[in-house]
Amino acid sequence: MKHASAGKYRPYPQVDLPNRIWPTKTITHAPIWCSVDLRDGNQALITPMNLDQKLSLFSLLLKLGFKNIEVGFPSASKVEFDFLRTLVEQKLIPDDVTVQVLVQAREHLIDKTFEALAGVKKAIVHLYNSTSVAQRKIVFGKEQDEIIALALEGVDMVKERAAKHDGEIMLEYSPESFTGTELEFAARICNAVTDRWGISAERKVVINLPATVEMATPNVYADQIEWMSRHLTNREHVLISTHTHNDRGTSVAATELALLAGADRVEGTLLSNGERTGNVDIITLALNMYTQGVDPELDFSDLETVVRVVEECTDMKTHERHPYVGELVYTAFSGSHQDAINKGLAYQRSKEDPFWEVPYLPIDPQDVGRNYEGIIRINSQSGKGGVAYVLEDKFGYSLPKKMHPEIGRIVQQVTDEAGRELTSEEILDIFEKTYFGEPHDIEFVDYSVISESAKEHSAKCVLEYTHNGKAIRSEGVGNGPIDACKNALMVEYSHNFKILSYSEHSRGELSSAEAVAYIEIQTESLEKFFGVGCDNDITVASIKAMFSALNRAFS
Known part of the structure; x- marks a missing residue:
């Protein structure tokens, strides 16, 4: 745009209204x-x-x-x-x-x-x-x-x-x-x-x-x-x-x-x-x-x-960012926005006061016939909270907070390479391949409890697994089935590690819900890895989560 010649445009004259009252109104x-x-x-x-x-x-x-x-x-x-x-x-x-x-x-x-x-x-x-x-x-x-x-x-x-x-x-x-x-x-x-x-x-x-x-x-x-x-x-x-x-x-x-x-x-x-x-x-x-x-x-x-x-x-189209109605107006790609929205929605669900307090969303999308699907979408600008939100909102995986950075980095690497937005199904595929996928260095087969005392907080278990193709059966004692299975594993397993954190939840409809467990381990070199396990039995899900973490750490 060239500079306008002198006098071509003029400022609009102001209104002489020194005692205007509209600025004080609502x-x-x-x-x-x-x-x-x-x-x-x-x-x-x-x-x-x-x-x-x-x-x-x-x-x-x-x-x-x-x-x-x-x-x-x-x-x-x-x-x-x-x-x-x-x-x-x-x-x-x-x-x-x-x-x-x-x-x-x-x-x-x-x-x-x-x-x-x-x-x-x-x-x-x-x-x-x-x-x-x-x-x-x-x-x-x-x-x-x-x-x-x-x-x-x-x-x-x-x-x-x-x-x-x-x-x-x-x-x-x-x-x-x-x-x-x-x-x-x-x-x-x-x-x-x-x-x-x-x-x-x-x-x-x-x-x-x-x-x-x-x-x-x-x-x-x-x-x-x-x-x-x-x-x-x-x-x-x-x-x-x-x-x-x-x-x-x-x-x-x-x-x-x-x-x-x-x-x-x-x-x-x-x-x-x-x-x-x-x-x-x-x-x-x-x-x-x-x-x-x-x-x-x-x-x-x-x-x-x-x-x-x-x-x-x-016969006219609506812009994707038209206020309130556009396809993308309730969508966040930015990592910090996603994290704030995710926390805001969780906070809104937890309180009795109906006052709407969700960062970046001035209106509840449900009030205008929209829903929460697609509020958080994932591309290279997205953060850890956004990935966790999609996995929970769409697929029922409620990842522990400490796990968010790990899965966020894994997904961001894919979005950087792809140079585009990932669908929810693609995010799920990355998650499942990371924590459930092949190849496995160590495979869980079965376990059984030999004895268990709630009073003494102890259990004795038999663990069956394969390691590098070799079938192994060993016993262990611990302060519960998971600890006992870990000790049984360490009878022949060569990699030392310790369990740093553990969490679990159910996933799906009540009549057919499965247990999901998350375990964080730390290796001798102080590296940390999460594993995820799913099963109808919570103990089996937990053992699977431990094996998932080991495969990610040592395979």
Whole structure:
């Protein structure tokens, strides 16, 4: 990128609002949500949705809990007109849902809009015209008073037709390109519109203040919203609505700050579909609230279905790292992240307090229909804790903490050579080949207890094994079967070692569970090795674990 010539770009002017109060606020309740997927989202698609796709998406929006849904611009095209008529004629609009239609301040467009609305019980007619300095100067060549006259002409036409409509009509007005409009002029035109409509407690108006183009940092948009909130007449009867785009990549932050600044309503789309860089993502906004203990009043408990339906309707894919919904957003490759998540999940299971405290996971994946499979995935950046987590979570091997570094090094060597992520099955294969695989220098065959005294903590055992192909049978005495078998082994075995640690657990369903034992040994050269053994008998599993460690140490 070359340096811009002097004067090509200018900083956005700040709002003179020295006593702003929005920075001291917090979001405590959900706004009125309005989905504009079927209009703003649809017009931004390479191939606009057909009737079946629109119906499918409308059904999804109802299931999610939207009560305001912009269904289109029925005067703009036959497809949009037919879609609204289908909703009406098939009685698909619930009584508690208000459909919204977009229209410009032109008589023939308004007439067509009300023709499409025939039979609708509750509707918002969304009237708009451009008010920004650039639009007035470059596109329309009109002065402020002429722009106001255009808006009021539209209000009069909507008001006249609304009086004849058999149903409830609410007005929404947008000074389009609000963020490029002088605040004094924006307030003037909005107040003129509400006054002409006849605003009251029974006749509220939605004033939509769109960041049609995101032009400044989110705090500036918040200042604009708070400024407008102070300068709108009959503010108590006005619903201030936001409609942010993502040109600067901060539409979510801008909307959140606007809610702090007094906005009552949010227009947006699912997964941020929309013109250019997209509209604000309502999923992200709602789940941001959810993680702060605020009920968003939308149901995103099955995000995989939401993503599937939206992708089918829009023919657009979702990025793997899209907040909350992406394939990889609940996945950790980093070793330190994996270790912290593993410990956090174990801690969460161990406590009675439901408060969610898992490092790196701001939301419980199960709350949005995801699961813990794949949270930890293994590549060359992964650590010991991640490997241990996969072995436990997927296959039931609960490795002792001291064993994690050993298996982590073994798996990392493979990932370094492969240069890619390993599947869970590949990790299991490495584990099994390391601790159970061929070739074996020493093989366990059988053991039997000759005598055992719990009172004296002693046992005498007979151990049968092969060493370098030779069958050996020997006896040993110890403070338990495992110690006795170790002593029996040392009658003819030439490698001295000592057992440093031992642990065990059951694996599998209770009716068919097998015992898993882990033994750590130390050789005369002070090297340490773990062994693993599995059997229906815990003593046999322990002896197998000892033989596993010996084979790793001396084979």
